[in-house]
Amino acid sequence: MLEHDEASLRDLHLTHIALCTHESFQALESLVMEMQILSDAPTSLPQNPDSQEDLRRRQGARNDYSERLDRPLAELLTSKTGPILDKSGRPLRPFTLLDSRQRLQQGVFRPDHNLPTMSIDEYLEEEKRRGGIIEGGGEKSGIRPQVDEDNYEKLDEETMKARTWDDFKDDNPRGSGNTLNRG
Numbered sequence: 001m002l003e004h005d006e007a008s009l010r011d012l013h014l015t016h017i018a019l020c021t022h023e024s025f026q027a028l029e030s031l032v033m034e035m036q037i038l039s040d041a042p043t044s045l046p047q048n049p050d051s052q053e054d055l056r057r058r059q060g061a062r063n064d065y066s067e068r069l070d071r072p073l074a075e076l077l078t079s080k081t082g083p084i085l086d087k088s089g090r091p092l093r094p095f096t097l098l099d100s101r102q103r104l105q106q107g108v109f110r111p112d113h114n115l116p117t118m119s120i121d122e123y124l125e126e127e128k129r130r131g132g133i134i135e136g137g138g139e140k141s142g143i144r145p146q147v148d149e150d151n152y153e154k155l156d157e158e159t160m161k162a163r164t165w166d167d168f169k170d171d172n173p174r175g176s177g178n179t180l181n182r183g
Contacts, residue, residue: 086092118126127133147154 082092084092124133147158149155
């Protein structure tokens with residue numbers, strides 16, 4: 001048993017050494033590739049790092065280039081009159097597309113829900129005018145008119161209506177409607 005453990009331990013160490021050897025060769029290949037990349041790189045560096053910036057400034061001075069997005073504030077304040085755009089379409093001064101700054105503020109500082117445009121009373125008046133309100137009801141709507149005892153046709157009609165309703169209730173007991181396919 002002891003020999004078997006020593007053989008397994010020996011195989012483990014040999015495998016570990018093989019792994020380390022493989023990783024070493026991979027690192028050497030990586031170094032060789034890095035050396036090749038460095039040899040292909042340009043050898044001369046700019047002498048003065050500010051020289052590129054000066055070159056950009058000199059070229060910018062020739063074609064009216066500026067890194068600023070807008071003109072200086074003093075220049076903007078003095079040019080309130082005159083055209084907004086030049087002939088090539090560039091804006092000469094800042095402008096807003098809205099008609100007033102107050103309208104913009106009203107759009108920003110308002111509630112995020114729709115506010116009512118009329119009161120409840122105004123709404124009810126409008127509905128009544130349109131005919132959307134049914135009048136009547138209340139205590140008087142529960143009182144059924146008395147049928148004249150001398151009007152036999154009306155009494156027979158009421159009796160037949162009651163009999164029909166009783167027959168319907170006998171044929172369809174309470175709760176036997178839509179059973180949601182349960183039988």
